[in-house]
Amino acid sequence: MAYFSDSHEGDSNGQRLARLRMRRRWTQQRLATEAGFSLAAIKAFEQGRRALDRPATILPLCRALGCHPTEITGGPIIPPQADRDGQTAVAAVASVRRALLRHGRPTRADDAEVAAVDVPELRVRAAAANADRHGARLAQAGETLPALLRDLQVAAEVTAGSERCDVYGLLATAYECAMQYLYKLGHVSDATLATERVLWSAEATGDPLRVLAARWYDAGEFLSIGEHDEAGAIIDEALADLTRRQDVSPEAVSLRGAFELKAALNHARASEKAAAERHWRRATKSADLLGEDRDDWHLQFGPTNVAIWGVSLPVELGQGRVAVERARDVKLPDSYSRERRSHHFIDVGRAHFYNGQRDAALGAFLQAERLAPQATRMHAGVRETVGTMIRTQKRGQLVELGIRLGVV
Incomplete structure (x- = not known):
């Protein structure tokens, strides 16, 4: 299911909010009371005098109105006709969605497709897709992901043993790339479908740390719709699992730090400043222990990412001065x-x-x-x-x- 608003190009979040409110036949005062805002704030949102851009602000309105966040933020986004790369990126959404829907179904591959399965070559293509993801090359991702997903699905069906586990790891990576591609284009429900595919593929690898890494994305799904308790439960379970393992390998330390950052974000979006800061400090300790930036399971954890999140978290809390002050100390290498x-x-x-x-x-x-x-x-x-x-x-x-x- 995709979420669409009845908005037109150029609408503000406030205009969409006003239509959602009027659809329920609520007054501005009723919405203010139900969502926990002042009447003046609701008026400022709807009139576009105050930006409605933070999840911590949007999500209480969604809960009150019983709507999905994209009904206020306006996704999916259609780029202007003059934006050729944007149009190219959007044009491939249907093909990526079809590839996602075919997960777990018989591929009905012909003899030529089966003969063409080449796991080392698929590994190279999956790495290229991940490079497109980190390079934010959405048009390129849209062009390559459908065929890559199909070929990996065929490979998962015809390989066996450890090679099959490796293929499922590559498939999880490709689904992560599809998830980010769809999310950035505003196709949130399709991105959620991709996240489910990431989880299933990770479980098929038999690698417990890979499964935990997939749950990092699962927690993000609940966080995005304001289900803070559910997101917190997934994060807490993962951190408890990592503690029980007593694994001090760089991969495990990196994963722990990534979950501490996710916990910090969850608390920030729940407007819990002290808890958000506490988890960010714990992530800082993990980054210091690593002493380098890593990309285990494509989570990009390390000192640089912790510094970036040190700016993101106060932004989520609406603390502009804290964010700007911290941003002065952030050093972003060109290789990032x-x-x-x-x-x-x-x-x-x-x-x-x-x-x-x-x-x-x-x-x-x-x-x-x-x-x-x-x-x-x-x-x-x-x-x-x-x-x-x-x-x-x-x-x-x-x-x-x-x-x-x-x-x-």
């Missing part, structure tokens, strides 16, 4: 993924916006766009924040960015 670097600058831009520093916010968003054009233009928080800035002050580069985002 463009996707993560661009997301960092998106967070910095939002932090500057919360501080009323709109020129600095625009500069950060433009830096993010240079690193990862498609991912930045389709980021719900960027679109909402830039739209709010434009409604209060139209000028130069800001309007040009708004046109590329499709919010003007």
